[in-house]
Amino acid sequence: MAGCFSVHLEAVTSAAVPHLVIIDDDEPAAVLLSVDAYQALQDELEDLRSERLAIERLPGIDSDVTVSLEEMNARFE
Structure with a gap:
C-alpha cells in the first residue's frame, strides 16, 4: 500500500473500486x-x-394526544 498509495487513492476516489x-x-x-x-x-x-x-417509541404514543400532519400544517398556515 505504501509504495503505490496514490494509485489506490485514485481508484477509490474515482469510484473505480468502492x-x-x-x-x-x-x-x-x-x-x-x-x-x-x-x-x-x-x-x-x-x-x-x-x-x-421511532419504532421503539411507537408503542408508547398516546393516540388521544397525537396530532395529524394535516392538523399540524393547518396550525402553521
Whole structure:
C-alpha cells in the first residue's frame, strides 16, 4: 500500500473500486473509502438509528394526544 498509495487513492476516489481493505500481518486492518462513500454510510446509519428510535417509541404514543400532519400544517398556515 505504501509504495503505490496514490494509485489506490485514485481508484477509490474515482469510484473505480468502492473500497479497499488494507491488510496488516494477514489481517484486515483498515478500509479506504471515498468521502462520498463514507458520507453515504454515515447518512444510512443515521437514518437507521432514527427509524429504530421511532419504532421503539411507537408503542408508547398516546393516540388521544397525537396530532395529524394535516392538523399540524393547518396550525402553521
